[in-house]
Amino acid sequence: MIANYHTHTRWCRHATGEIEDYIQEAVRKGLRAVAITEHVPHSQNFDPRRMQWEEFPAYNAELDRLIExxxxxxxxxxxxxxxxxxxxxxxxKMFRDQYGYKLLILGHHTNKDRTADNFARKGEAEMKQYADEVIEGLRTGLFTFLAHPDVPFCGYTGSADFALEQMGRIFAVCEELGIPVEINANGYRDKRAYPDRRVWELSRQYKLTWLINSDAHEVAHLCDEAGVGGTEAFARELGIPVTEWFDW
Structure with a gap:
């Protein structure tokens, strides 16, 4: 790994470590780039496990100071x-245009009406809803890449063939729009339902750009062997040509 484009710190309220700790670890490990990508704050403050709206000015000032x-x-x-x-x-758009948050990751953890958790138990209707909404989001043109597209395999109880059909719909749009897809090392590290081997075998049928990100929530996980190294080996085994560097 020479760059990590998906990193969380204590500011997201469910990770540990200061922003500077992650930057220093990235420097120690010889990375050329690191993106600090907290979960975006919302003015409604509807999630206590995410950065709160009023915390953004202090967070942004700290990040700007460390970038310099x-x-x-x-x-x-x-x-x-x-x-x-x-x-x-x-x-x-405001965060991107006024404050320079140019890397916007689509990580669709909850459906767009905030009525369902995409980690929760689900059937085919919820899997299709997830795919529909991810595709709708990708077509806005706002998002730089798609994180952990296979996250709804957590708790999924429906037909595997149906789920893979929905993943294929997502990959087809990523191919059409040239949007990279992330193989997520945090899921691999924690032995979650993603990355799902069947999904990533399917992905090879499309002309995609693949990347691996740590999705670190602890400093020690930024470039770890168990997570990042294991995910890199997973991709090599499947013959997926991962891209390591982007001019973002």
Whole structure:
């Protein structure tokens, strides 16, 4: 790994470590770039396990200070991980255009109406809804890449063939729009239902750009062998040509 484009810190409220701890670890491990990508704050503050709206000014000031401090050692990128919430798209644009959060990750953990958790138990209707909403989000043109597209395999009880059909719909749009897809090392590290081997075998049928990200929530996980190294081996085994560097 020479760059990690998906990193969380204590500011997201369910990770540990200061922003500077992650930057210093990235420098120690010889990374050329690291993106700090907290879950985007919302003015409604509807999730206590995410950064709160009023915390953003202090967070942004700290991140800007550290970008300047380490500018001669590593490229630090400002980003946010976002669900596809139509009611929040203007705020996403505001963070991008006014504050420089140019890397907006689509990580669709909850459906767009905030009525269902995509980690929860689900059947075919929920799997299709997830695919429909991810595709709708991708077509907004706001998002830089798609994180853990196979996250709804957590708790899925329906037909595997149906689920793979929905993943194929997503990959077809990623191919059409040239949007990279992430194989997520945090899921691999924690032995979750993703990355799902069947999904990534399927992905090879499409002309995609693949990347591996740590999705670190602890400093020690930024470039770890158990997570990142294991995911890299997983991709090699499947013959997936992972891209390591992007000009973001």
């Amino acid at each position: 401090k380490y500018q001669d050692q590593i490229h630090v990128i400002k980003g946010f991980e976002c669900e596809y919430y139509p009611f929040s798209l203007e705020n996403y």
